[in-house]
Amino acid sequence: MFKRAGVIRKLLYAFIIRLILLNIAFIAYFKYFVVLKTPEVADLSPLKNERIQISKDTYKLGNSWLRKSKTGLWEMYVEGKPFERGVTIGKLSTELIYKQESAFVEQIKKFIPSKIYIHFLRFFIAWFNRNIDKHITKEYIDEIYGISYEASAEFDFVGPKYQRILNYHAAHDIGHALQDMNIVGCTSFSVWNKKSADSSLIVGRNFDFYVGDEFAKNKIVAFYKPDSGYKFMMITWGGMIGAVSGMNENGLTVTLNASKSDIPTGAATPISILAREILQYAKNIDEAYKIAEKRKTFVSEAIMVGSAADNKTVIIEKSPEKMGLFDANENQIVGPNHYQCDVFKNDSANIHNIAESSSEYRRIRVTELLNEKENIDYRDAARILRDMNGHNDKKIGYTNEKAINQLIAHHSVIFNATKLLVWVSTSPYQMGEYVCYDLNKVFSIDKIDNLENEINTTELLIPADSLIYTDTFAQIMEYKSMLVELNDSIKMKKNVSQDFINKFIFTNKEYYLVYSKTGDYYFNKDDFANALQYYEIALKKEITTLKDKIKIELQLSKCKETAR
Numbered sequence: 369m370f371k372r373a374g375v376i377r378k379l380l381y382a383f384i385i386r387l388i389l390l391n392i393a394f395i396a397y398f399k400y401f402v403v404l405k406t407p408e409v410a411d412l413s414p415l416k417n418e419r420i421q422i423s424k425d426t427y428k429l430g431n432s433w434l435r436k437s438k439t440g441l442w443e444m445y446v447e448g449k450p451f452e453r454g455v456t457i458g459k460l461s462t463e464l465i466y467k468q469e470s471a472f473v474e475q476i477k478k479f480i481p482s483k484i485y486i487h488f489l490r491f492f493i494a495w496f497n498r499n500i501d502k503h504i505t506k507e508y509i510d511e512i513y514g515i516s517y518e519a520s521a522e523f524d525f526v527g528p529k530y531q532r533i534l535n536y537h538a539a540h541d542i543g544h545a546l547q548d549m550n551i552v553g554c555t556s557f558s559v560w561n562k563k564s565a566d567s568s569l570i571v572g573r574n575f576d577f578y579v580g581d582e583f584a585k586n587k588i589v590a591f592y593k594p595d596s597g598y599k600f601m602m603i604t605w606g607g608m609i610g611a612v613s614g615m616n617e618n619g620l621t622v623t624l625n626a627s628k629s630d631i632p633t634g635a636a637t638p639i640s641i642l643a644r645e646i647l648q649y650a651k652n653i654d655e656a657y658k659i660a661e662k663r664k665t666f667v668s669e670a671i672m673v674g675s676a677a678d679n680k681t682v683i684i685e686k687s688p689e690k691m692g693l694f695d696a697n698e699n700q701i702v703g704p705n706h707y708q709c710d711v712f713k714n715d716s717a718n719i720h721n722i723a724e725s726s727s728e729y730r731r732i733r734v735t736e737l738l739n740e741k742e743n744i745d746y747r748d749a750a751r752i753l754r755d756m757n758g759h760n761d762k763k764i765g766y767t768n769e770k771a772i773n774q775l776i777a778h779h780s781v782i783f784n785a786t787k788l789l790v791w792v793s794t795s796p797y798q799m800g801e802y803v804c805y806d807l808n809k810v811f812s813i814d815k816i817d818n819l820e821n822e823i824n825t826t827e828l829l830i831p832a833d834s835l836i837y838t839d840t841f842a843q844i845m846e847y848k849s850m851l852v853e854l855n856d857s858i859k860m861k862k863n864v865s866q867d868f869i870n871k872f873i874f875t876n877k878e879y880y881l882v883y884s885k886t887g888d889y890y891f892n893k894d895d896f897a898n899a900l901q902y903y904e905i906a907l908k909k910e911i912t913t914l915k916d917k918i919k920i921e922l923q924l925s926k927c928k929e930t931a932r
Contacts, residue, residue, distance in 0.1 A: 537640060556573035557701065767881075
């Protein structure tokens with residue numbers, strides 16, 4: 369018996385030793401193969417440069433600067449070589465990088481509340497993106513590396529500074545792959561020639577990349593003068609060098625729209641990095657297409673390219689496997705979240721996306737609004753981007769994904785590519801003022817002697833939507849807050865009062881979600897009679913996606929089964 373116990377102890381010790389050795393081997397493998405090596409940079413002298421604070425929210429470093437406009441937008445000008453640009457951006461916007469990373473990490477914690485899963489996610493993303501640096505040009509690697517010097521040590525639990533700043537550039541792609549989480553659902557359009565009020569090429573877009581309201585608070589209007597390529601501007605955030613909305617000095621615009629993607633199976637070029645390359649190095653549609661053709665990307669994406677040189681807008685439609693060009697052959701084009709070119713006409717994923725998502729509904733609504741007027745100017749573009757109704761002006765509830773304006777936009781932007789004018793929305797969402805920048809003037813400025821002076825063109829400002837000053841808008845904000853509270857109550861199985869339920873429904877009574885969520889609340893309490901009642905009302909409203917409709921129908925059938 370004692371001999372048997374001794375054998376068991378030996379086996380147990382052997383197992384523990386093997387487990388320890390396995391962990392050591394895993395850590396060694398992770399550090400050697402998964403933790404990315406930092407780039408080699410010949411000249412590290414930019415690290416010695418220090419920013420100068422001019423006033424509370426105004427900073428300068430060499431010829432580059434960062435300031436907060438009276439409009440609430442941050443404005444940044446940066447020049448130099450790649451690593452120098454990165455270091456300059458990092459030093460100028462240290463606080464903004466911290467705020468952005470903090471907001472992003474907090475939102476991830478809301479999506480994935482388990483610390484164990486977050487820990488697993490950290491290792492998975494590091495392993496998944498272990499070769500990402502091989503898919504990004506040396507120029508952008510160096511720029512990201514320069515920024516990473518100013519990343520906060522507070523978030524080192526996510527990963528080493530350089531690696532995590534690099535990985536954040538793929539977050540947009542992962543968000544696209546997870547569209548079912550309602551992270552992404554952008555809408556864009558363009559008009560030119562006879563469809564434009566003065567024949568100019570106009571592009572409008574909502575960037576609905578939603579990772580919380582905090583993430584959208586400190587958007588940056590960045591003006592770049594790189595040492596190679598063209599001068600350009602883009603709307604971005606702290607630590608982000610990729611482009612999602614921008615225009616260069618040639619009047620070439622780039623905006624991104626997600627299409628349906630499978631979960632990526634391996635690292636590739638983040639779509640925002642590809643868009644940045646097009647913005648920096650293309651002067652027309654042909655050059656933009658050739659750049660897109662060179663890069664393998666993570667996910668399926670539609671890149672809307674407006675070109676003053678070609679006097680039209682097209683959409684480069686690209687998946688990890690194939691690529692096509694959609695040319696509407698009219699004086700207008702609409703960019704939804706599905707593909708429209710012949711290359712993807714019979715693509716099963718695209719067919720399902722059109723049938724099951726909100727994308728086609730929004731495309732029809734934009735076309736409907738464009739057709740209401742003989743021609744469109746920049747003010748009309750803002751009106752379309754702010755529209756919250758369904759087809760034929762049907763009330764479909766606020767924040768409905770089928771609406772052009774879902775009240776989740778990180779930013780909204782309007783370009784006049786012909787005249788090099790750009791309008792950028794201010795908070796909240798696209799409902800605040802659209803501030804105009806004349807790139808003819810901004811790009812001609814070598815130095816700004818007084819950084820306290822505004823650089824926007826005030827006479828072309830688009831006023832805020834009057835809705836934000838009404839009780840209705842306050843009611844919408846209350847709905848958003850109450851939705852969070854009800855979701856928490858459902859999750860934690862906590863009770864809410866009938867007054868709460870009544871008020872919640874009143875805040876957004878045309879929206880199916882208030883009824884389906886109320887149904888979920890009662891279903892969770894085994895009150896199937898009340899749940900059934902609310903599910904039936906939800907099904908009479910404009911439901912966002914086929915998946916959501918099927919889910920409600922399934923819950924309704926469960927209620928009926930229980931009642932028998």
